[in-house]
Amino acid sequence: MATPPADESDEPVSPPPPPAITPTDHSRLRSGQGRPIGQVVNDMQRAGPGDVFVQPEDGRYVVRGPNAREHVIESDGEHVTSIRPRTDAAHKARLRDGRIRPATDDEFQRLKDLVK
Amino acid sequence: MVEYDLRRTTSSKGSRTWLSEAEMDEEDIQNNYCADLVSLTRLEPALLHLFGAKRFGEWVKVVELYRIAGQPAEGIKPEVVAAWLPSPTGTSGDAIVLFYDEDSLWSMTAWYDVARLRSHPPAAVAAAVG
Numbered sequence: 230m231a232t233p234p235a236d237e238s239d240e241p242v243s244p245p246p247p248p249a250i251t252p253t254d255h256s257r258l259r260s261g262q263g264r265p266i267g268q269v270v271n272d273m274q275r276a277g278p279g280d281v282f283v284q285p286e287d288g289r290y291v292v293r294g295p296n297a298r299e300h301v302i303e304s305d306g307e308h309v310t311s312i313r314p315r316t317d318a319a320h321k322a323r324l325r326d327g328r329i330r331p332a333t334d335d336e337f338q339r340l341k342d343l344v345k
Numbered sequence: 346m347v348e349y350d351l352r353r354t355t356s357s358k359g360s361r362t363w364l365s366e367a368e369m370d371e372e373d374i375q376n377n378y379c380a381d382l383v384s385l386t387r388l389e390p391a392l393l394h395l396f397g398a399k400r401f402g403e404w405v406k407v408v409e410l411y412r413i414a415g416q417p418a419e420g421i422k423p424e425v426v427a428a429w430l431p432s433p434t435g436t437s438g439d440a441i442v443l444f445y446d447e448d449s450l451w452s453m454t455a456w457y458d459v460a461r462l463r464s465h466p467p468a469a470v471a472a473a474v475g
Contacts, residue, residue: 266439266456284384284385286386286387287386287387289384289386291384299380301383301384307458307461308458308461309383309384309457309458309461310383310384310455310458311455311456312380312383312384312453312454312455313453313454313455314376314453315376315377315380316369316372316376318368318370318373319369319373319374319376319377319380322349322368322369322373322377323377
C-alpha cells in the first residue's frame with residue numbers, strides 16, 4: 230500500500246528537521262524571518278568603499294545601491310530596511326550634515342564579511 | 346535631531362541644474378524625512394505605532410508619526426502620509442511602507458522587517474526616544 234505524503238497524513242509526525250540552510254558566512258546577514266531580501270545581498274556584494282556609510286547616532290550601516298536604492302543594516306548583520314528612492318541629493322545632504330559618515334576601512338570590511 | 350534645510354534652492358528659472366550637489370529641493374527634503382522614519386533607531390516608536398495601531402492600508406500623517414516619536418517635524422508637508430501593506434511574498438514578519446503626497450504624487454517605498462522591530466525590548470525603544 231502506498232504511503233501518503235507526509236503533509237497529507239493525519240498521523241503524528243516527528244518534529245521537522247532543522248532548516249536546510251547550514252550556517253555559513255552568508256547567514257550573518259539576516260532579517261527577522263531568517264532571510265534578507267534578495268537585492269540587499271547583491272548590492273552589498275557589489276558595494277565599494279564609496280557606497281558604504283554609517284549612521285553615527287545608532288551605528289547602523291547604510292549601503293547605497295543602484296537607482297537610489299538604500300539598505301540599512303544593523304552592525305550585527307540584521308537587515309532593518311530597504312528604501313527606494315533616497316535621492317542622491319538627499320543622501321549627500323545627510324553626509325554633509327554629519328547624519329551619516331563614510332565607513333572606515335574596518336567597518337567596510339566587516340560589512341563585506343556579512344555577505345562573503 | 347532631524348531638521349532639514351527648507352530653503353528653496355532652485356534658480357530664478359526653476360532649473361535644478363543650478364543646485365549644488367549637497368542641496369535639496371522640497372521633494373528631497375520629504376524623501377529624507379520619510380526615509381529617516383524607517384532608518385533611525387530613535388524613530389522606531391513611530392513605527393511601532395504604525396504597525397500596531399494602524400491596520401494595513403490605513404493612512405497616517407508623517408507629521409503625526411514624528412510627533413509620536415517625540416521628534417520635530419517642522420519641515421514635513423502636512424499632506425504627506427504613510428501606510429503599510431503586508432509583504433506580497435506573504436512573509437509574516439515583513440511589511441511594505443508607502444509614503445505618499447497627494448498634491449505632487451510623490452511617493453517612496455520601503456521594505457521593513459517588522460519582526461526585528463517587535464523583538465526589541467521596550468526599554469531599548471524608550472531609550473531611543475530619550
